[in-house]
Amino acid sequence: MTHPLSRRSALLGAAVVAGLAMCDRPAAASNAATGAAAFDAARERWVSLLAGGSYDAAYTAKTQAVEGSANAVLRKLNPVPGRPSLWPDLPLGNPATGNFNRSYNRMRTLALGWATPGTAMYRNAQVAATAAGALDFLYEHTYHEGLDRQGSNWFWWEIGVPRALTDTCALLYDGLPRDRLDRWLRPLRRWCPDPERRVSHPGVVETGANRAAKAMAVAMRGLLTHDARLLKRARDAVSDLLRPTKGPGDGFYRDGSFIQHDVYPYTGSYGVDYLEHVAKLIAMLAKSPWEITGIENVYDIVDRSFTPFIFDGLMMDCVRGRQISVQGHRDYHSGQKSIEAILTLLEAAPERYAVRWRPLVKGWLTRNQAVPYDTLAPLASIARARALLADPSVPVGPRTTGTYVFADMDRVVHRRPTWAYAISMSSERIGAAEAMNEENLRGWYTGDGMTYLYTGDLTHWNDELWPTIDPYRLPGTTVDTRRRAKLRHGKRRLPPTPWAGGVALDGEYGVAAMKLIADGSSLRARKAWFLLDDAVIALGTGIAASDGRRIETIVENRNTHDAHPPLTKGDGWVHLSGVAGYALLDGVDPKVIRKKRTGRWRDIDTGATTGGDKTSVTRHYTTILIDHGVDPRKGRYAYAVLPDASVAQTAAYRGRIEILANSRAVQALTRDNLFAAVFWRAGTVETADGPLAADGPCTLLIRRDQQRVRLAVSDPSRTAGEVKITLPWPVRSVAESDRGVRKSKRAVKVELGGSRGHARTAVVHV
Structure with a gap:
């Protein structure tokens, strides 16, 4: 099938076409025939992962989408050496724009169309010749071994272009001249020679995703040039990544954190x-x-x-x-x-x-x-x-159901059969929000106890939420209402407190807590979440500020898309149809705001290669908040989030639980046979069965089943060597336990030193 090329595209590749038939790609002299076959087999497996192995009429729609994208790239191709550019909208004179990286990404799109069975351009010789000419152009003008970064993003040079270029060459391999292939890949010897080393910043050892991406580029260059040394180098670099890290720093941790x-x-x-x-x-x-x-x-x-x-x-x-x-x-x-x-x-x-x-x-x-x-x-x-x-x-x-505490990254996830709830915290170990490359410019509060409710509405978080939501009123946060400047590139904010973390019990219940020390404000607060089988209970205490500004706690800020759904209000509660009920548990009436909000992706991301467009988008929001007034001294809150609850269940929920304490020392509640507490320091709370006490900071969950008590303890502050838990019932013995849990007269002692915020669990007889 002949693909209709424009004259300028045909001319670009004319010099290459004549040599295509003569290219035989002999294996390197050092490789035996079986070695060459191994290189080719691995490369072909990679191409099948990218483009599919065979054409099936069932994939017509997807194939047409691939072809449409590739045709758009080809149709607009217009090389201008003097400018220089391959596409009019991507001038290549200044590497800081990232346009050379974008150009290689477009080449990958074109190559994918060429290599995908069922497209009109599938294995078309003229398209391959045009692509070869374009790769020559990019090598000569934007990416060769003699160029310097000129202050542009190191990622484009060492990962972005190498990945796009090696994919492009692998996809087009059977249509490319071998001598040019070696030439195009030559810059990788300088910019991506080793998966473990960052060329632009000597001394930096690559970790995590960056190392994995470089390993892929190095491995692909090895396959394309039949260089076994590169493949061994990539394999060894990835093998090192597979082991969990003990931290601090990059990598996967044993608790699942990354x-x-x-x-x-x-x-x-x-x-x-x-x-x-x-x-x-x-x-x-x-x-x-x-x-x-x-x-x-x-x-x-x-x-x-x-x-x-x-x-x-x-x-x-x-x-x-x-x-x-x-x-x-x-x-x-x-x-x-x-x-x-x-x-x-x-x-x-x-x-x-x-x-x-x-x-x-x-x-x-x-x-x-x-x-x-x-x-x-x-x-x-x-x-x-x-x-x-x-x-x-x-x-x-x-x-998936369960409660997951990721102590090594200050995240907690609580999952029930029909909904899920996540909490983002920060501490002296974990940054509150990252802004790099002019991205995430208004993410000030995303690590300050922001909460994420997931329901059957699978479009809530992805339907233009981030450019339209009020960034000063993110769910779960307690905030100073001052205006903020955009986050600066590379600025790290590690709140000066160790307090962030939590504990889970039986995969069904959880407690999370963080000490809020606001950025650039005198605002302080102690925030806790109690994760139950049908609700999330949020308690706040010690809310104080002295800057002359109003302080708010945001119970919810829900994106309801193109309309306001029905809302029902009662005495201290609100029900938002199709989302959840919200019950205030301390007699306070919430403030409810319903409005349309308009924003642009460009407002929150102006990055060189990621920047959003300037199109205005509008969405409807229902905001529920607690107003603590100006300069509160001893502010507090207590509310329940009730996903999937009916209006009647929301109205009646206040009597379902008992809040035992909400003070600067202890926040605790009980329901049925469950006790949950945050001890910010040594303290005691009275229960119907007697006093419950801890002689140091910890989060605690206790569930009694007749004479057996299951408990889970952690120290989010990471300051306690050992905590003594005095239960409301005399402890007769410790039946099962993690290391470091033992009976101590009528109490239980738990060794927490060196636990890094992870839980210790036990079953005791009372």
Whole structure:
């Protein structure tokens, strides 16, 4: 099939066409024939992951989308050496614009159209020749071994372009002249020679997603040039990544936390990139001389680090960092990439993992009809997803349930069968919000106790929320209402307090707490959340400020899209139809604001390669807040969030629990046989059965079942060596326990020194 090329595109590649037939790509002299076959087999596996292995009429829509994008790139191609540019909207004179990185991304799009079976340009010789001429142009004008960065983003030179370039060359491999291929890849010897080393910043050792991305580029260059040394280098670099880190700093932790840029939770952004690259490297190098071994930890990472944060195929925003502000990267994009990686790993995963993952993924794919997987994923992944959906032996898995405390990144996730609730905290260990490359300019409060409620509305967080929500009124936060300047590039704010963390019990209940020390304000507060089977109870105390400004606690700020849904109010409660009930538990009436808000993605992201557009978008919001007045001295709050509750359940909820304390020393409540408490320091709280006490800081959960008591304890402050817990009942013995839990007369002593905020659990007889 002949593709209609424009005259200028044809001329660009004319010099290349004549040599295509003579290119025979002999293997390097040092490689035996079997070695050359191994290189080619691994490269072809990679291409099949990108473009699919064969054409199927069922994929017509996706194929047409791939072809449409590639045609758009080809149609607008207009090389101007003097300018220089390949496309009029991407002048290449100034590397600081990032246009050279964008240009290589467009080349990848063109190459994908050429390599995808079923497109009109599939393996078209003139298209390949045009692409070769364009790659020559980019090498000569924007990216060769003799150029310098001139202050532009190091990432483009060492990761962005190498990844796009190696993908492009792999996809077009059978249509490219070998001598030019070597030339185009030559700059990688300078800019991406080693996955573990950052060329632009000597001394920096690459970690996490950056190392995984570089390993992919190095491995692909090895396959394309038949260089086994590069493949061994990439394999070894990835193998080091598979081991959990003990911290501090970047990497995956044993509790499932993932940190990038030293102090920021990034499971849903850099973590996804890591998983994607590692999964594809494992698949690409499987059964080759460079096969990656010792990959058991990758499977554990899926369970520990990703499953808790994926809600019906959406990646929770609480772990996406500054990417929440990027218009082209929504929660469903991160979710799709996670699913794609898991589907890739399923090809060879041990059955004990696969038997869990197949129903899990099938459930995500089945429930999320708001953004169908087929519209986002590459063809090969769509084929795997459709096979899974069509397999009658695999059930549709339910939503994940459980309570997860990620002590090493100050995040807590509470998941019930129909809803989920996440909490973002910060401390002297974990940054409050990252702003880099002019992204996330208004993310001031996203790490100050922001809460994320997930319900059956799978579009709440991705439907233009971040450019339209009031950034001064994020759910869960207590804020000084002052106006703020945009966050500065690279500025780190680590609140000067160790207090952030929590504890979980039985995968059904949880407690989270943080000490708020506001940025640039005298505002202080102690905030706690009690995570129950049907509700989240939020208690605040010690709310004080002295700057002459009003202080607010935001109970909710809900994006209801293009209309205000029904709202019912009563004495101290509010019910928002289709979302939740909100009950004030201390007699305070909430303030409710309903309004339309308009914003632009450009307002929150002006990055060189990610910047949003200037189109105004409008959404309706219902805001529920507690007004603490100007300069409160001893402010407090107590409210319940009741997802899926009816109006009647909301109105009656105040009597369902008993708040035992909400003071600067102790915040505690009880319901039925459950006791939950935050001891900010040594203290005692009276219960119906007697005093409950702790002689040091901790979060505590206790559940009594006749003569057996299950308890979980942690120290979010990381200051206590040992805490003595005096229960309301005499302790007869410790039946089961983690290390460091023992009976002490009528109490239980728990060693917490060195626990890094992680829980200790026990079962005691009373």
